[in-house]
Amino acid sequence: MQSLRLIIASVFLICAPLALLNAAAGESTPAAAKPVVVAASGAAPAAPVEQGIPQSAQSLGRNGGFVTNSMLVTWVVALGVIVFARFATRKIQEVPSGAQNFWEWLVEGLYGFLESIIGPGLVKKTFWFFATIFIFILATNWFGLIPGAGTIGWGHQGEHGFEVTRPLLRAGNADLNMTFAMAMIFFACWTVWALQFSGVKGSFLHIFGPKGDSTGVIKYLMIVVFFAVGFLEVLSIAFRPISLSFRLYGNIFAGENLLEAMSNMVQHPAWARVVFGALLPVPFYFMELLVGFIQAVVFMLLTAVFTALICTHEEEAGESHH
Amino acid sequence: MLTPMLAEMSGSIHVGLAGLGSAIGVGLVGMKASEAVGRNPGAFGKVIVLAVLGMALAEAIVFYAIFLVH
Numbered sequence: 521m522q523s524l525r526l527i528i529a530s531v532f533l534i535c536a537p538l539a540l541l542n543a544a545a546g547e548s549t550p551a552a553a554k555p556v557v558v559a560a561s562g563a564a565p566a567a568p569v570e571q572g573i574p575q576s577a578q579s580l581g582r583n584g585g586f587v588t589n590s591m592l593v594t595w596v597v598a599l600g601v602i603v604f605a606r607f608a609t610r611k612i613q614e615v616p617s618g619a620q621n622f623w624e625w626l627v628e629g630l631y632g633f634l635e636s637i638i639g640p641g642l643v644k645k646t647f648w649f650f651a652t653i654f655i656f657i658l659a660t661n662w663f664g665l666i667p668g669a670g671t672i673g674w675g676h677q678g679e680h681g682f683e684v685t686r687p688l689l690r691a692g693n694a695d696l697n698m699t700f701a702m703a704m705i706f707f708a709c710w711t712v713w714a715l716q717f718s719g720v721k722g723s724f725l726h727i728f729g730p731k732g733d734s735t736g737v738i739k740y741l742m743i744v745v746f747f748a749v750g751f752l753e754v755l756s757i758a759f760r761p762i763s764l765s766f767r768l769y770g771n772i773f774a775g776e777n778l779l780e781a782m783s784n785m786v787q788h789p790a791w792a793r794v795v796f797g798a799l800l801p802v803p804f805y806f807m808e809l810l811v812g813f814i815q816a817v818v819f820m821l822l823t824a825v826f827t828a829l830i831c832t833h834e835e836e837a838g839e840s841h842h
Numbered sequence: 843m844l845t846p847m848l849a850e851m852s853g854s855i856h857v858g859l860a861g862l863g864s865a866i867g868v869g870l871v872g873m874k875a876s877e878a879v880g881r882n883p884g885a886f887g888k889v890i891v892l893a894v895l896g897m898a899l900a901e902a903i904v905f906y907a908i909f910l911v912h
Contacts, residue, residue, distance in 0.1 A: 763902050766909060766910070767898060767902040767905060771901075818895065
């Protein structure tokens with residue numbers, strides 16, 4: 521168990537620079553700065569097409585390097601969460617209070633919630649992953665909403681004052697590399713857990729083998745049918761990392777883009793630009809708080825459900841713990 | 843008349859269609875979830891978990907159309 525975590529951690533540490541090099545090459549995102557047409561062109565007849573935030577994160581170094589602003593945010597958030605957890609638990613008390621109480625509430629709540637979804641045996645083995653992914657995604661999503669993320673950075677003098685084009689901090693999950701890395705780590709964990717649970721032969725039978733009782737000729741027909749269905753299942757399993765990563769990336773990137781668009785919507789009277797630039801995004805900030813929370817829950821739930829699907833014994837499938 | 847109309851529609855019709863399907867899907871999940879809670883208010887916790895899951899899966903399709911095409 522400890523060695524499994526060591527293997528996963530070392531794989532992650534080795535693959536992380538590779539993923540970052542891909543970010544430098546810019547090959548994993550469709551376009552570096554695809555212009556997003558925002559509906560602000562109705563404000564004045566001669567208003568130009570507005571540019572939203574670029575789809576891929578920008579690098580921090582002046583000449584480009586592999587460290588991007590989203591990467592910096594993930595480091596800051598991870599460090600913050602670890603330091604906060606360590607600080608809260610440095611002297612564990614029998615009756616918790618303050619930060620220790622908060623962490624106990626969070627961890628116990630997550631544990632109970634996951635236990636009701638994936639069952640007590642499986643949750644003991646896999647809780648570390650789901651809880652970490654939830655806390656980290658939630659913290660990263662909410663960090664991007666703090667004033668200063670996306671607005672402090674390098675830029676140039678535009679017509680309406682200083683325009684920041686390369687912010688220092690950008691929402692961590694608004695970078696497809698990050699969400700794809702998390703989805704691939706889940707995929708690696710899922711493979712290991714599936715193999716640990718049923719072995720190679722058991723997993724193969726789980727995907728391709730016939731389920732249910734049938735006798736006679738129907739039985740052989742069912743074997744053929746389930747074998748064909750197994751290929752569809754493999755396709756659906758292979759698509760899961762892509763769907764997980766794009767769901768999180770799309771939601772958070774769209775949220776950041778929306779906030780940027782709402783801030784820049786009113787341009788022309790200078791006083792209105794300042795007033796409405798501050799007021800218009802406020803309801804969308806609330807929406808982004810909700811979306812950040814929901815996307816963290818959804819990522820954790822989906823990965824938990826995928827794990828539970830592959831780690832069920834066939835004869836117990838009728839008594840699942842929903 | 844059709845050609846000028848087609849010329850006016852600029853290339854994002856796939857996003858429009860994906861958004862249409864996705865939004866209708868999410869709305870259907872929400873409709874059935876509200877109905878289920880109305881019938882059995884005690885099942886709110888279980889219903890909302892399933893509803894959030896279903897909405898997330900339905901909503902993800904539009905992101906494929908936005909980011910994965912061209």
